[in-house]
Amino acid sequence: MLLEGRKAIVTGASSGIGKATAQRLGREGANVCVNYYSDKEQGAAQEVVASIERAGPGKAVAMQADVGSETDVERMVIETVRAFGGVDLLVNNAGIEKQIPLLETSQQDWERILRTNLTGTFLCLREAAKVMADGTGGVIVNMSSVHEFIPWPGFAPYCASKGGVKLLMETAARELAPKGIRVLNIAPGAIITPINKFVLDDPEAKHAVEEEIPIGRMGEPEEIAAAVAWAASGEAGYVTGTTIVVDGGMSLYPKFV
Structure with missing residues (x-):
């Protein structure tokens, strides 16, 4: 088991990538706050x-x-510290997106997306890192997106939030490394999850997306969860301050970059 005895928080873990990640961490031996x-x-x-x-073998608790x-x-x-005796793994997975043209994007739209995707990542990172710094260190994995570096017309707030998460991660990795805390991002491409319902419900749109992916299909949440489990484990002990892209090669296409 890669994560035996670890004490994890996975945000946004009731569905999609968060659900698959929480389940994978549990199978690898971690106790998980869902x-x-x-x-x-x-x-x-x-x-x-x-x-x-x-x-x-992991245990779990649900927490709103x-x-x-x-x-x-x-x-x-x-409450996670009370339940498990500490926190040494955080997966910042909670996130939202909304397709809307830039010139029609309201301040409310902008602030809602940034509040969850960027401010939420910062708050969870900061609070978990406080516990890790007082203990034996830990790992913080942020669920970013290929849109931390690929512009996406119609999704300006989402792209801005993920670009912010990239520099937050890099800065935190530099600052927290002396405290024994690794910080990194996972950048999924097109994954079969509820957040991509607008693509999954449209066969033509789904086919168009898959045509731009060298592997020829959208990814599964479990494939992202596998990357998280490895990144959080001792096998990745020399990995920090970087983004691991899991996108089936999608970002290799000039159309995307």
């Missing part, structure tokens, strides 16, 4: 907890918190 946003996701989060505990709320994040970290 974070969810609102009562609407509570049932799904509890199902993730149950699946982790059925599969073992809005990652864009400082008080919620502080509470989530404190």
